[in-house]
Amino acid sequence: MPEVYPPLRPPARLLMGPGPSMVSPRVYEALAKPIVGHLDPYLFEVVEEVRSLLQLVFGTSNPYTIAISGTGSSGMETAVANFVEPGDKVAVFYAGYFSDRIAEMAQRHGGNVVRFEKPWGETFEDGEARELILRERPRVVAYVQAETSTGAFQKGKAICDAAHEVGALVIADCVTSLGGMPVEVDKTGIDIAYSCSQKGLGCPPGMAPITVSPRALEKLNARKTPVPVWYMDLKLLDGYYNGPRRYHHTSSATLWYGLREALALVAEEGLEERFARHLRNHRAFVAGIEAMGMRMLVAEGSRLWTLNTPRVPEGVEEPKVRKRLLEEYGIEIAGGFGPLAGKIFRIGVMGYSSTRENVFTVLDALAAVLQAEGYTPAADGKAAAERVLAATA
Amino acid sequence: MPEVYPPLRPPARLLMGPGPSMVSPRVYEALAKPIVGHLDPYLFEVVEEVRSLLQLVFGTSNPYTIAISGTGSSGMETAVANFVEPGDKVAVFYAGYFSDRIAEMAQRHGGNVVRFEKPWGETFEDGEARELILRERPRVVAYVQAETSTGAFQKGKAICDAAHEVGALVIADCVTSLGGMPVEVDKTGIDIAYSCSQKGLGCPPGMAPITVSPRALEKLNARKTPVPVWYMDLKLLDGYYNGPRRYHHTSSATLWYGLREALALVAEEGLEERFARHLRNHRAFVAGIEAMGMRMLVAEGSRLWTLNTPRVPEGVEEPKVRKRLLEEYGIEIAGGFGPLAGKIFRIGVMGYSSTRENVFTVLDALAAVLQAEGYTPAADGKAAAERVLAATA
Numbered sequence: 001m002p003e004v005y006p007p008l009r010p011p012a013r014l015l016m017g018p019g020p021s022m023v024s025p026r027v028y029e030a031l032a033k034p035i036v037g038h039l040d041p042y043l044f045e046v047v048e049e050v051r052s053l054l055q056l057v058f059g060t061s062n063p064y065t066i067a068i069s070g071t072g073s074s075g076m077e078t079a080v081a082n083f084v085e086p087g088d089k090v091a092v093f094y095a096g097y098f099s100d101r102i103a104e105m106a107q108r109h110g111g112n113v114v115r116f117e118k119p120w121g122e123t124f125e126d127g128e129a130r131e132l133i134l135r136e137r138p139r140v141v142a143y144v145q146a147e148t149s150t151g152a153f154q155k156g157k158a159i160c161d162a163a164h165e166v167g168a169l170v171i172a173d174c175v176t177s178l179g180g181m182p183v184e185v186d187k188t189g190i191d192i193a194y195s196c197s198q199k200g201l202g203c204p205p206g207m208a209p210i211t212v213s214p215r216a217l218e219k220l221n222a223r224k225t226p227v228p229v230w231y232m233d234l235k236l237l238d239g240y241y242n243g244p245r246r247y248h249h250t251s252s253a254t255l256w257y258g259l260r261e262a263l264a265l266v267a268e269e270g271l272e273e274r275f276a277r278h279l280r281n282h283r284a285f286v287a288g289i290e291a292m293g294m295r296m297l298v299a300e301g302s303r304l305w306t307l308n309t310p311r312v313p314e315g316v317e318e319p320k321v322r323k324r325l326l327e328e329y330g331i332e333i334a335g336g337f338g339p340l341a342g343k344i345f346r347i348g349v350m351g352y353s354s355t356r357e358n359v360f361t362v363l364d365a366l367a368a369v370l371q372a373e374g375y376t377p378a379a380d381g382k383a384a385a386e387r388v389l390a391a392t393a
Numbered sequence: 394m395p396e397v398y399p400p401l402r403p404p405a406r407l408l409m410g411p412g413p414s415m416v417s418p419r420v421y422e423a424l425a426k427p428i429v430g431h432l433d434p435y436l437f438e439v440v441e442e443v444r445s446l447l448q449l450v451f452g453t454s455n456p457y458t459i460a461i462s463g464t465g466s467s468g469m470e471t472a473v474a475n476f477v478e479p480g481d482k483v484a485v486f487y488a489g490y491f492s493d494r495i496a497e498m499a500q501r502h503g504g505n506v507v508r509f510e511k512p513w514g515e516t517f518e519d520g521e522a523r524e525l526i527l528r529e530r531p532r533v534v535a536y537v538q539a540e541t542s543t544g545a546f547q548k549g550k551a552i553c554d555a556a557h558e559v560g561a562l563v564i565a566d567c568v569t570s571l572g573g574m575p576v577e578v579d580k581t582g583i584d585i586a587y588s589c590s591q592k593g594l595g596c597p598p599g600m601a602p603i604t605v606s607p608r609a610l611e612k613l614n615a616r617k618t619p620v621p622v623w624y625m626d627l628k629l630l631d632g633y634y635n636g637p638r639r640y641h642h643t644s645s646a647t648l649w650y651g652l653r654e655a656l657a658l659v660a661e662e663g664l665e666e667r668f669a670r671h672l673r674n675h676r677a678f679v680a681g682i683e684a685m686g687m688r689m690l691v692a693e694g695s696r697l698w699t700l701n702t703p704r705v706p707e708g709v710e711e712p713k714v715r716k717r718l719l720e721e722y723g724i725e726i727a728g729g730f731g732p733l734a735g736k737i738f739r740i741g742v743m744g745y746s747s748t749r750e751n752v753f754t755v756l757d758a759l760a761a762v763l764q765a766e767g768y769t770p771a772a773d774g775k776a777a778a779e780r781v782l783a784a785t786a
Binding site: 003004005007008010011012013015017019020023026028029030031032033034035036037038040042046049069070071072073074076077081101104105107108109196198204205206226227228229230231247248249250251252253254255257258260261264267268326332337 | 396397400401410412416419424435439442462463464501597598620621641645646651661725
């Protein structure tokens with residue numbers, strides 16, 4: 001064991017994968033501010049500010065809007081653990097990995113899971129979503145608004161309407177949409193939405209924003225069995241964050257500071273501006289990809305604005321491209337997995353990473369690496385992206 | 394909603410409660426370093442460094458030594474969720490709040506809990522601990538090495554020996570001991586030990602170090618039911634951190650950086666030096682308290698070196714003292730709760746907070762506030778503390 005540990009020197013990465021994305025210097029500054037205790041009046045001031053900023057970005061007036069002390073997956077587990085009771089029928093719209101994870105968690109918590117399946121990357125139409133729910137009459141419906149494994153956006157209004165018709169609650173995974181495109185919890189009718197800090201919000205990982213509708217809280221209060229996970233028990237967290245401020249766990253001032261600063265950046269930019277920026281850079285990126293002769297996995301109209309999933313060209317080995325981008329260009333992107341392993345790239349253009357410069361940088365680097373790996377782009381991707389940006393400027 | 398959010402200006406607190414404690418500037422610097430992705434080779438370098446440093450501070454050679462992405466309570470829940478199966482008899486040594494929390498979690502996870510009870514602040518002797526375990530023959534034994542609610546240290550060797558004699562695993566809560574006094578996982582025979590980042594280690598909250606013995610892993614692999622909490626499933630975390638580095642959740646580079654830096658400070662100081670510093674400052678603090686005419690809750694020999702629990706003098710209202718210390722002196726301490734509500738102060742002198750200056754500052758401020766609240770200290774606490782430090786220098 002050496003006696004002196006040199007300071008950490010992390011490599012300078014351009015984070016363009018499905019998250020974490022880049023972090024603003026302002027957020028880094030906030031992370032280094034002096035901490036206060038978990039029951040300090042100042043901490044609760046920050047929590048209240050985060051609450052109202054999260055309401056803005058989630059598109060909700062739910063008073064129960066906080067963040068779980070864990071990553072996005074802890075938000076998912078919180079939703080499932082609190083709202084799926086043993087024996088409950090849980091209908092999951094399955095068209096990618098994260099719906100599968102919800103199903104897995106629901107099973108572990110004793111849920112009786114019914115899957116509505118589509119190939120990865122596809123989405124459900126209003127009519128079929130409605131029909132499936134009315135047929136199965138579940139107690140809980142879960143869908144992934146922003147499927148991080150495929151890049152698809154699933155509309156939710158028809159799902160929520162049908163679910164409420166049969167008395168079911170709706171859980172929506174908004175991990176890759178929050179902060180980068182409209183989530184619209186209230187307008188859509190979502191009962192429980194959760195997300196993460198490190199994608200559209202541009203904060204490091206470690207917090208899972210979550211919002212819970214009054215209807216869902218009523219059901220929670222009527223639960224017959226205790227929530228199996230003490231750490232994620234929303235009633236206990238209510239007593240800590242919302243009510244008497246009774247000690248539950250030692251939530252991290254550092255993580256609250258970072259989240260507040262990231263959300264402040266969202267509010268200062270303005271939601272509409274921010275979403276427009278994401279849409280613009282997404283369109284430019286896709287134009288670049290298509291100009292290079294590649295095709296997108298997800299149909300136009302169902303694509304996330306935050307995360308792009310071009311198909312890997314025939315004959316190209318995806319892991320090699322990814323490795324070269326990281327090692328030769330310092331750019332992190334991700335590949336597909338499960339049925340999409342080797343078949344897609346997952347390239348995030350979100351949060352603080354969503355800039356025209358980053359769109360150009362990634363398109364250029366990708367073109368160079370693809371060329372080196374034997375695929376010759378049909379045309380200049382960056383030039384195509386530039387044209388789109390010029391037209392929307 | 395204001396359009397511009399001023400930078401956060403947290404109040405300057407001297408954190409002398411049961412945690413979080415003060416954070417070194419070096420750790421704050423580490424928290425502000427550029428993040429990398431959760432599958433970046435660099436992140437795993439940091440994880441490996443943290444692993445070996447945690448082995449050092451836990452006193453273990455367990456290869457399965459990592460940190461959970463959550464606070465200390467998530468470490469507790471990870472231990473319980475993985476090692477208590479429905480129907481298992483779980484024996485909990487109960488003499489404070491955190492053993493109660495373990496019992497509560499064990500019940501939620503279907504365990505059949507037997508409590509061995511003592512008044513808060515007391516500890517179990519070797520003989521009686523052994524007898525209770527042999528009588529009940531549980532499958533899992535849990536005890537709190539460092540009881541944060543009372544300031545008591547529970548010895549573990551006799552507990553572990555008896556537990557192993559009846560084939561039980563031992564879970565030990567080391568939340569308030571790790572980094573401030575010897576935990577000695579291997580020497581004691583603890584199978585699963587967990588802790589937090591924000592006390593003896595002097596890092597902000599957000600990570601829960603945990604170590605698991607090979608014997609415990611064998612039992613985990615023989616589990617008949619899946620671990621109910623996906624987020625805390627140690628087998629899945631094994632695939633992420635220890636084995637094939639398969640994606641599980643998006644662990645936070647920021648939190649790993651902070652934990653590494655805090656542990657590097659421990660290693661640079663040297664374990665023996667660090668423990669000696671804690672013991673010295675603890676003794677000085679206690680001498681100061683006793684000189685002032687106050688009494689400690691916990692018997693000498695069973696006291697934590699990290700967290701001191703003087704009894705509140707007759708006639709003094711504890712919440713008022715705490716409030717004045719915070720508002721007039723910027724010092725955070727805590728009070729008792731449960732059966733000890735209003736009866737004790739909980740004053741941490743640990744991690745980066747464990748300095749002679751802080752001992753003096755707190756004793757002086759406490760004397761002044763007690764005086765203002767109607768209690769006249771018998772003698773000068775600071776002078777008594779100084780004498781102890783001079784004698785041990």
